[in-house]
Amino acid sequence: MKPGHGEVLLAEGDPGVQEDEERLVEEFRRQLDEGMWAAVPVTNPGSGRREAQMVKRYTDIPPDSERVIFFPRASGG
Amino acid sequence: MLLALLALALVALVLAMPLVQRRLDEWRARRPERARPAADATLDLELYDPGRERRAEQRARELLRSCVNEEEWGMYRDLGFIRVSGRHARRDIDRGARPAYAYLVYPHKPIVAYVPESGQLLSEYCVEFPDLTGSGGRHRLPASDDVLAKWMALTSDEDRVIRRANMHLVGRQLDPARVRRDLWRLAEWERRRGNRHQVPQSQR
Numbered sequence: 001m002k003p004g005h006g007e008v009l010l011a012e013g014d015p016g017v018q019e020d021e022e023r024l025v026e027e028f029r030r031q032l033d034e035g036m037w038a039a040v041p042v043t044n045p046g047s048g049r050r051e052a053q054m055v056k057r058y059t060d061i062p063p064d065s066e067r068v069i070f071f072p073r074a075s076g077g
Numbered sequence: 078m079l080l081a082l083l084a085l086a087l088v089a090l091v092l093a094m095p096l097v098q099r100r101l102d103e104w105r106a107r108r109p110e111r112a113r114p115a116a117d118a119t120l121d122l123e124l125y126d127p128g129r130e131r132r133a134e135q136r137a138r139e140l141l142r143s144c145v146n147e148e149e150w151g152m153y154r155d156l157g158f159i160r161v162s163g164r165h166a167r168r169d170i171d172r173g174a175r176p177a178y179a180y181l182v183y184p185h186k187p188i189v190a191y192v193p194e195s196g197q198l199l200s201e202y203c204v205e206f207p208d209l210t211g212s213g214g215r216h217r218l219p220a221s222d223d224v225l226a227k228w229m230a231l232t233s234d235e236d237r238v239i240r241r242a243n244m245h246l247v248g249r250q251l252d253p254a255r256v257r258r259d260l261w262r263l264a265e266w267e268r269r270r271g272n273r274h275q276v277p278q279s280q281r
Contacts, residue, residue, distance in 0.1 A: 001137075001140075001206075001218055001222045001225070001226060003206070003207070003208040003216035003217050003218050004129075004130075004133070004208070004216025004217070005129075005133055005216075006132075006133030006134065006136045006137045006140075006218070006219045006222055007133075007136045007137060007140050007222070034209055035209045036209065037229075037230070039229040039230075039233055041143075041144040041145075041229070049146070049232075050144070050145055050146040050149070050232075051232035051233065052144070052228070052229035052230075052232045052233040053233055054229075054233040054234050069140075069144075069225075069229065071206055071218075071222070071225075071226045071229065072206040072207055072208065072209050072218070072226070073206070073209075073241075074204045074205070074206055074226070074227075074230050074237075074238045074241045074242065075204070075205060075206075075207055075241055076203060076204065076205075076241060076242055076243035077187070077203035077204050077205035077242070077243060
């Protein structure tokens with residue numbers, strides 16, 4: 001999510017392909033270095049609720065995730 | 078008659094803006110390097126695109142819809158806010174039953190905490206997601222992205238977002254009467270939907 005623009009596609013690829021994964025990892029790190037938060041929308045296996053899971057490392061991303069959403073970190077308004 | 082002509086002229090102007098911008102870009106690209114004034118290199122005149130924010134909001138709505146469940150999406154579409162259950166319970170026996178508290182998430186307004194059982198308003202949490210790209214904070218997220226960001230932050234790490242927010246009693250930014258009216262609208266909306274769930278955050 002980019003202020004003023006909304007959703008912007010940063011990178012896409014198949015994590016199973018080494019070249020794609022390197023690109024995805026690089027973009028993931030870049031976004032976190034810029035101070036963004038990363039979250040993956042998931043369904044809680046216990047409750048069945050929809051919720052988000054924050055990810056701080058690329059390896060934290062659930063394997064079956066289709067996307068990671070980056071958004072500016074929250075601050076007091 | 079004059080008003081109609083003015084309105085037509087305004088519409089024509091708005092419709093012509095993308096074309097003008099494209100022509101201007103082409104003209105700039107054709108200009109020889111030496112003909113450009115020195116200041117031109119630093120002066121970035123971005124013409125206002127009246128459709129950009131609308132398109133961004135449309136994309137944001139689709140993104141929000143794809144992330145939340147059907148009930149939450151319907152709530153946002155019909156009422157303009159989403160309810161998120163609080164994760165903490167007052168007592169162990171409260172766990173699994175109706176949540177002790179919940180939040181109302183509005184676009185570009187504070188998050189409101191309240192007690193679903195009694196409707197008591199607890200506090201409002203002012204939180205924003207500022208532009209980190211260095212553009213001087215001129216822009217903000219589209220409304221639906223702001224709601225999604227709050228939803229993601231609350232459902233993934235409630236404590237962190239609440240710690241970062243500025244907490245006030247309800248009434249600092251939001252009119253308590255309006256929030257109570259929204260709670261009534263929510264109850265009516267749920268009644269109409271025939272939703273008898275005790276746990277507000279629906280399940281898929």
